[in-house]
Amino acid sequence: MNNNNGANKSFIDRLKEIAAGFGLARSIILIFLVFLVVLALFLKLPMDQILSSVLARFGMNGILVLAMIPTIQSGTGPNFGLPLGISCGLIAAVLSIELDMRGFEAFLFAVGLGAVLGGVSGYLYGLLLNKVKGQEMTVGTYFGFSTVSLMCIFWFLAPFKSPEMIWPYGGNGLRVTIALQDRFDKVLDNFLSFSVLGVKVPTGLLLFFGLFCLLVWLFMRSKTGVALSTVGANPRFAESCGLSVDRYRIIGSVVSQALAAIGIVVYAQTFGFIQLYMAPLFMAFFAVASILIGGATLKRATIWNAIIGCFLFQSILVVSMPVANVIVADNLAEVVRIIISNGIILYALTRREIGGDVR
């Protein structure tokens, strides 16, 4: 009955099963990545640099991808409203400069304050999501866009004074990009960092990402986390367990937006710049695409989905950039990024939700 008679199965069937388990999208992406790497080797591109870049980008984007897990698990879908949490993180980062903090102090301040602001915004965002059940993704997307526009006004009007952040030639508002050179640029990346065969390993960054993976893993296995997943899996069942569906959806949103705020601070730290104004506009899409490539569905996501997805997505971007530059001599990487991220989201949206059941 349960297809346990493995001996009778042909090799092809097994291959098909493995492919089905791994997921079509992930397989295509993986094949594409292998193709790019082979091409890069063939073109004699500097692999050590490419690999260093992969590690750095993997670490810097990781927490933003982790932020997708609580909302997916609580049934509100991937957090397309990510720019809200990101904006909170940016406010915290900008404040750390305004208060003239440096190094780890500045970084931890930004992370801590960002998490708090993100949590508060997540609560309010959760209230909104509970009013638009069934439409979370669409509403979230436009909410994210609106937030970015609204924040543009904020960056323009906010009374910051630090000369590093305001326009050097006068005028109103903060700069579009703020350099972190003397602040917390690469404090994590350089922490315990070492090089192997020319590949720079950003130990601190990876450790920090690992720590958050562990924290999210623990959270998802706590009583609250299990309740949150139950609410997402079957709200009626959750109610019969005495769980308040609305409450756990809000908790999912709070955790997600707090992670988004932390994630953007880590991102800025590796990148070396704080990007304001329109920069966060499409960040949600890249994070959503990453976790979906990692094998998550719109209803179920695991830590491994986030880790694998983030690695695959970032690898492709990093490898495709120099390859495309050599072959087409144009900035094709950005195009590739948009095609992949939008393509994978489209694929996930059109897929029938069967929760991994292929029968």
Next chain:
Amino acid sequence: MSRPRLEMKNISKEYFGNQVLKSVNLTVGDGEIHALVGENGAGKSTLMNILFGMPVIHNTGGFNGTVLVDGRPVQINSPEQAMSEGIGMVHQEFMLLPGFTVTENIKLNREITKENWASKIFGKKLESLDFIRMREDARKAIKRMDLDLDEMLPVAGLPVSFMQFVEIARELDKDNLKLLVLDEPTAVLTESEADTLMSVMKKLAKEQGISILFITHRLDEVIEVADNITVLRDGEVVAELAAKDASVELLAELMVGRKVQIRPKSHKASSATEVAMTIENLYVDMPGERVRGLSLEVMKGEILGIGGLAGHGKIGVANGIMGLYPARGRVEVKGYGEIKLNSPISALKSGMAFVSEDRRGTGLLLDESIELNIAVQAMQSQNKFLTKGLVKIMDRKSIREHANKMIKELDIRCVGPHQLVRRLSGGNQQKVCIARALTLEPSILFVSEPTRGIDVGAKKIVLDLLVELNQKLGMTIIMTSSELGELRSVCDRIAIIYQGRLEGVLPVDASDKEFGLLMAGELSHHRKEAS
């Protein structure tokens, strides 16, 4: 009448190995009103789906048997074909566009059009509507029912009964209509509206020769309006009789019927005098199963059955007490006190557990493992299966151990505790539900429709399990079921619900006739008459 309007011969149908219709015969004559009665799950809707060539039938392997219209065998593979054979159907849920007028609804997708300059260039699709002729047709159709209804009114504001008439008018407007099927036409109507509908039905059949096949639960209507009656039970025709020979009691008896032999068992519980739970004046707002002021006492250590016809609220009782649907009233549990209604957590804390009739909707996390399904409710309401220490997380080991124990004790057939519940058979899914409830270590267990949608062998196992729990652990069990035979085989007493209230409590060995009377609400009727 040599050739009956419709004949369905030896119709059999299987859904995934589950026989839902067993060589059913149905004959409807010219101008006859034929009633099809039966409990939920008796196979009425499957039979109608076959008649209408619904895709669900063909997607699940078709059916066996023949359908004859006017003595001529026909192959009906789609609803369109059914319509071209002159079969019209009025569904339980109205298929009307609220913002459109009566005329537009009647003529929907069969509009009369006339040419204009655009259609001359771009083709027929752009022809304009010929409202004058459409109105005439609509008026004619309404006239045939002897109704006075402005055909240009929007449907949105009409009373429910008129919406029903618009649906019927739409079918009447089809020129070839020979057989009209009405699926529970009176379910949403008030009594006087239902009377109007029935006189319309009579008029259509007797004066215009249209055959009517109608499906209903309301037995008094059947006797009033029908010529002949077919009773379905468990996918079989148990009786075909003329309405003049039928009575409400007889029909009720036939519908519920005795199927399972009553097992002789030790009735130690019947002597119990201690009350386990008192329900006073319970109202539950569960759509389709409303409870309207139920009072009942449950004895400690008994298996109490709750029976009654569909739609009378028996399902609502457990759902209301467990806080899944809005409820008011008073429910007191021995040793806990009054529980807070509308709060599942309060019900769980008082030592009650619930195995829902909506197994796949409310009862299970289909895409999660067996072990998680079993553990999650106890984890959330009783803090079980969590590790000790500062950071409390899910204790996989104890969950696995407990699941293995349950799988063994309840004999859940599966690959292992990690298997997804979706892949289990109905019977095994039900066992997972029961395991989940048992994990709460309840003193009172509600079980609703425990054998719905599971095969015969598994039915017996599930019922035996309930008896065993009752006898070994002394658990008080309240079992709701539409199958009276099933209730009689395991329960100590059976409470019959009629129109949301307790009609009476019977011992299991009461006669079919007594059960039939209570289910048909005869007692209430007499009481009403007496007062």
